[in-house]
Amino acid sequence: MPIYRYLRNHRILLVIIFAISIGGQVCENIGYIYQGNALQSIIKLDLNAFIRFGLTEVVLMLIYFVSSGANSIVQSGLKQVMDNEIRNDISAKMESISFEKFHSNNSSVYTSWLTNDINQINSSGFSAFFTNMSSVVMIVVSAATLATVSYTYLVTLIIGGLLIYFAPFFFKKIQQRSSERVASTNSEFTSVVNDSFEGFNSLYSLNALHIIGQRIIASAQNVKKVNVRNSIIGGSVNLAINLVSLFCQLAILGQTGWLVYQHQVNVGALFSSITVASGVFNGLIMLSYNSSTIRGVLPIFTKFDQFISNQSGHELTTLPSDNTVKIENLTYHYPNGTEHILNQFTYTFQSGGKYAVIGESGRGKSTLLNILTGRLTGYEGSVMIGGIEYRTIDPLTLTKKIVYLDQDPYIFDDTLRFNLTIGREISDEMLMEVLKETQLESWLAGLSEGLNTKLTQHGDNLSGGQRQRIALARGLLGHPAILLLDEGTSALNPVMANAIEQMLIHRKEMTLIMITHHLRPELAETLDDVVAL
């Protein structure tokens, strides 16, 4: 089972938790025996023995409470560690995910994985495992305690135990389906909430902010419905187990009554036996219930594993020095679309050449750049860099050479420095140089905290032109061999746009392919070619 993958990494802590559980449980059970002895003493009117047995029981119970408390502290720390291990595993796989694979889900789905799903694994997986561990200890220690009173109890315990443990297996499939429904509805809900808030600006201008509440409430109703259904299923399983347990406890009561009647045990032992026997059955109920809860989190792991395992099998991770991009008979159609885009397009972009791509809206300009950057892979025809077919190259390797700046560059909720370096080691001198090239120098001079100025997510505290230039600056800092610009200067005034375009054109080694809707004559003159789609 996948949760054991994570538990196995912490064997020593698990042994400690197990040992504390056994110690605590032994104390609790001996405590019950002393309680029975105290009762028996008072029946015989032996006050001294009653106090002695009573006090011993109190001490034993205190030890049990302290050990339980200590155990839950250790368990809670360990659960957090394991939650983070799962998050790390998913994040690590994201480092090599293909562009298409990532976009096969809405980004809020990943948010839901790392929040809702991990919370569910924590509460229904790891917590249930620890409860199971103490249940097993409770069952074994309590059964052993009962056996010291009479071996005949063991027969009833074994039959009852099997019935209680296996009762939920009748509900296994229905429970699994219900838990899959809960996980997918939770992720849909996160997606709707995200989408509604992301659309705030558009809804605000349309005076339709009430739509946010409407969509969220409609989706929340679904969450409620599947959770209620899930609780009904869980409740039915519990009811079945509790009925079996009640039957078994009655059997133990009858058996104990018979032993007392036969003078084989005294009234004190009868009292302890019934208390300890209820411990066995409670342990069995918890074991059975939690085992089915653990099975319920399996679909979450299956979902993670399926997503993670279907990575692309491209082998090539180094590229030739020749950066000529040769396209032959290229046609693409989106998996969810019907039309053929770029019908049999053939063209060669020379290494170091400067190109503009023009064409009416919808002709496939952005699609072409997405293919050239390796983001879209399922094309027909051939695309080669330095004579090597793209299909044989790992798409992430292509991004080492090719930088693509799309129409909507993302600004992180972090400093200007981070937004430029993205964690790369780059000197301040180099940052200043690129800021000068992208005409951001005078803007930087006005920032009180300079490179350490905080930018907000999506760059809400920036103009469209500033966002474009920051994105261009961080792209140039990667020293791309090929720069693909999708309307990269559209938000700039013509003077600034011209200055930046000329700076890019003067980078001799770099191939520049830029989509533009407004090809100014002075730009067209300086280009090697204008590709019309």
Ligand SMILES: Nc1ncnc2c1ncn2[C@@H]1O[C@H](COP(=O)(O)OP(=O)(O)OP(=O)(O)O)[C@@H](O)[C@H]1O
């Ligand atoms: N993710 C997608 N799924 C399905 N169809 C898409 C997708 N993206 C684009 N298309 C379709 O592909 C066609 C080409 O789109 P593309 O964005 O490449 O055109 P474009 O020439 O860049 O347009 P624009 O100048 O308006 O940006 C369009 O008909 C568009 O509807």
